[in-house]
Amino acid sequence: MHFYVMQGLNGLALGALLFILSAGFSLIFGLMRVANLSHGAYFMLGAYVGLTCIDRGYGFWAGVLAGGATVALLGGLVERLILRRLAGRPLQQVLVTLGIAFIIADACIWLWTGDPRPVPVPSGFEGVFRFQGFVFPKYRLFVVAVACALGLALWLLMERTRLGAMIRAGVDDMDMARAMGIRTSVLFTVVFCLGAALAGAGGVLAGPILSVYPGLDSDMLPLALVVVILGGVGSLGGAFLGSFIIGFIYSYGQALLPDLAYVILFLPMVLVLTLRPRGLMGRRTV
Amino acid sequence: MLHRGKALSAALLSTVFLSTLLPPGFASAQSDPIKVGFMTVRSGALSAGGRQMEEGLKLCVDQYGGKMAGRAIEVITADTAGQPAVTKTKAQELVERNGVDVLIGPLAAFEALAIDDYIRQAKIPTISPSAAAEDMTQRKPNPWFVRAVGTSAQPYHPFGEYAAKELGYKKIAVIADDFAFGHEIASGFQRTFEENGGKVVQKLWSPLNTPDYGSYISQIEPDVDAVFAAFAGGNGIKFLQQYNNYGMTTPVLGAMTTVDEGVLKSMGDEAVGVISAGWYSAANSNPGNKEFTEAVRKQYGADPGYYTVGAYMACQFLNNALEKVGGNVEDRDALMKALRSVSIDSGPYGKVSIDDLGQPVMDVTIRKVEKKDGRLQNVVVKTYPATSQFWTYDQKEFLAQPVYSRDYQPAKK
Numbered sequence: 001m002h003f004y005v006m007q008g009l010n011g012l013a014l015g016a017l018l019f020i021l022s023a024g025f026s027l028i029f030g031l032m033r034v035a036n037l038s039h040g041a042y043f044m045l046g047a048y049v050g051l052t053c054i055d056r057g058y059g060f061w062a063g064v065l066a067g068g069a070t071v072a073l074l075g076g077l078v079e080r081l082i083l084r085r086l087a088g089r090p091l092q093q094v095l096v097t098l099g100i101a102f103i104i105a106d107a108c109i110w111l112w113t114g115d116p117r118p119v120p121v122p123s124g125f126e127g128v129f130r131f132q133g134f135v136f137p138k139y140r141l142f143v144v145a146v147a148c149a150l151g152l153a154l155w156l157l158m159e160r161t162r163l164g165a166m167i168r169a170g171v172d173d174m175d176m177a178r179a180m181g182i183r184t185s186v187l188f189t190v191v192f193c194l195g196a197a198l199a200g201a202g203g204v205l206a207g208p209i210l211s212v213y214p215g216l217d218s219d220m221l222p223l224a225l226v227v228v229i230l231g232g233v234g235s236l237g238g239a240f241l242g243s244f245i246i247g248f249i250y251s252y253g254q255a256l257l258p259d260l261a262y263v264i265l266f267l268p269m270v271l272v273l274t275l276r277p278r279g280l281m282g283r284r285t286v
Numbered sequence: 287m288l289h290r291g292k293a294l295s296a297a298l299l300s301t302v303f304l305s306t307l308l309p310p311g312f313a314s315a316q317s318d319p320i321k322v323g324f325m326t327v328r329s330g331a332l333s334a335g336g337r338q339m340e341e342g343l344k345l346c347v348d349q350y351g352g353k354m355a356g357r358a359i360e361v362i363t364a365d366t367a368g369q370p371a372v373t374k375t376k377a378q379e380l381v382e383r384n385g386v387d388v389l390i391g392p393l394a395a396f397e398a399l400a401i402d403d404y405i406r407q408a409k410i411p412t413i414s415p416s417a418a419a420e421d422m423t424q425r426k427p428n429p430w431f432v433r434a435v436g437t438s439a440q441p442y443h444p445f446g447e448y449a450a451k452e453l454g455y456k457k458i459a460v461i462a463d464d465f466a467f468g469h470e471i472a473s474g475f476q477r478t479f480e481e482n483g484g485k486v487v488q489k490l491w492s493p494l495n496t497p498d499y500g501s502y503i504s505q506i507e508p509d510v511d512a513v514f515a516a517f518a519g520g521n522g523i524k525f526l527q528q529y530n531n532y533g534m535t536t537p538v539l540g541a542m543t544t545v546d547e548g549v550l551k552s553m554g555d556e557a558v559g560v561i562s563a564g565w566y567s568a569a570n571s572n573p574g575n576k577e578f579t580e581a582v583r584k585q586y587g588a589d590p591g592y593y594t595v596g597a598y599m600a601c602q603f604l605n606n607a608l609e610k611v612g613g614n615v616e617d618r619d620a621l622m623k624a625l626r627s628v629s630i631d632s633g634p635y636g637k638v639s640i641d642d643l644g645q646p647v648m649d650v651t652i653r654k655v656e657k658k659d660g661r662l663q664n665v666v667v668k669t670y671p672a673t674s675q676f677w678t679y680d681q682k683e684f685l686a687q688p689v690y691s692r693d694y695q696p697a698k699k
Contacts, residue, residue: 007504010500116334116524118524128533140500251500254502
């Protein structure tokens with residue numbers, strides 16, 4: 001009993017982490033049909049920027065903001081200056097994002113040496129939460145809350161705001177949206193900035209659990225891909241569901257079937273791709 | 287194309303001709319610099335270790351004023367990116383294009399294994415500053431290879447005994463990186479720990495890129511006396527922080543690399559109290575090491591760890607051998623023989639010699655992380671002098687058993 005509850009909590013925390021990682025990826029993928037392979041690098045860059053902020057004494061929360069803002073700015077520039085020129089050529093766009101990922105990764109080694117660094121748990125969230133013999137880190141519970149709040153906020157944004165309506169229109173039928181007078185060019189930039197900001201801020205938020213090190217980018221990117229493919233391309237709800245499913249499968253799976261530790265994250269993806277290629281909540285469009 | 291071919295063969299002919307006329311080594315010895323091919327990692331996930339290796343090597347070469355045995359030392363550095371295929375290409379480039387006389391490197395064991403055949407075939411003396419895979423100096427020794435660091439398990443034979451006898455631990459859970467280095471460390475520890483009455487009751491192998499150790503930490507048996515955590519690179523940081531976050535109070539024993547000085551400087555109070563074993567500690571107070579750590583701190587502002595000292599000692603080995611052969615690197619057999627019989631009395635390692643398979647016999651220390659002079663240090667609590675890779679076992683019997691692996695002795699409940 002204790003085992004199942006504890007691993008359930010671990011799964012919840014990992015799922016939350018995965019959603020924070022992949023929300024921005026899903027957003028960009030959904031609208032722009034670009035698998036942004038720099039997403040992992042954005043995540044890492046955000047974490048490094050946040051860490052620098054914390055080192056300078058501005059505190060954790062300023063670090064989250066700075067990480068998000070820096071990466072949003074970078075994302076906006078990349079979209080305007082590079083991806084824009086390759087509009088309508090998704091393959092080239094994907095390759096460019098991969099190249100950018102390499103550049104960011106090497107720049108991070110150059111700027112922040114390459115020493116692995118821990119990110120401190122923000123004050124107020126240190127220590128553990130004890131209940132009936134169960135012990136669980138407070139910060140992880142907080143991350144679960146953040147993931148839920150983020151999910152809710154994104155849902156409200158998509159369903160209840162004008163921007164959200166425009167994005168949804170773009171996801172469903174780009175040409176029709178353009179014909180209706182939606183300035184898709186601006187929309188693309190906004191969405192790319194937002195997706196990048198989520199990656200950057202997510203990197204800082206995940207820092208106290210994952211720490212920051214060269215290679216964090218390439219460790220995280222496949223996880224974001226798995227979540228989005230499992231959940232369904234372009235579906236934020238799917239990404240949310242996918243994150244937690246993978247969190248639970250990983251946490252129970254690697255404990256019960258330790259020999260499968262390497263494939264356990266990818267098995268559900270393979271299964272879903274075979275049985276339901278558009279993902280759990282992907283819609284039949286395009 | 288034809289022209290170049292002709293010119294090349296003419297050049298080749300003339301060298302062949304010259305070298306038959308002159309006594310061996312005459313043309314270059316004592317005048318040309320000795321070329322050292324240095325394989326390190328400047329890009330990718332292993333680059334922190336690569337940078338520390340470069341620092342260690344540079345410090346050593348500088349201390350000799352860029353000259354060994356009367357000849358200038360020219361270091362040619364190659365970035366292997368930590369990828370075996372690249373390592374092989376770079377090794378060939380260094381030997382065949384740059385014409386290096388000796389190789390120092392590479393960083394990771396899987397890189398070293400990738401060039402194992404090439405080293406034999408090219409007959410190029412190679413000094414390993416870091417790669418610790420057991421069999422390279424055990425069941426598959428390479429006559430052109432000498433190691434300047436311990437084998438993966440070398441420090442953990444004494445450590446297992448120490449944990450059982452002196453710490454009095456009876457039941458231990460092991461968690462280790464799931465690759466050869468982790469398997470070998472864990473097995474060496476388990477062997478002597480169990481021979482001295484302890485029991486490893488649980489073994490957890492976590493993939494190298496485990497995002498979250500939470501689900502492993504939750505599995506640790508609640509009644510163990512200690513957790514032996516064997517991690518490399520940044521995983522020690524991640525594990526110890528998460529272990530602390532989960533409110534765990536069971537004592538942690540570490541591998542040398544779990545709390546290596548290279549990562550210890552980034553750690554917080556969660557590392558305090560971790561006891562580990564290794565063939566080096568920056569806090570070791572022997573005079574040779576004091577001099578070394580002061581130089582490193584002055585030059586690079588941090589304590590030296592695994593990679594810094596490994597490359598520094600590889601360079602010291604080279605110097606020691608060059609002195610013996612009077613700088614004559616052209617006679618590779620003699621140079622290799624000298625490298626295989628390196629003997630240094632004082633330095634970061636203290637006293638060190640080489641066994642007949644090319645592996646250092648060196649002091650192993652038990653270290654405990656303490657905060658001293660405002661920084662975390664691996665304070666030495668006990669020294670096992672002149673420890674062989676075979677510990678107290680008979681070499682023949684040791685080698686008759688299979689190499690330590692994931693399947694060595696399962697955990698017993």
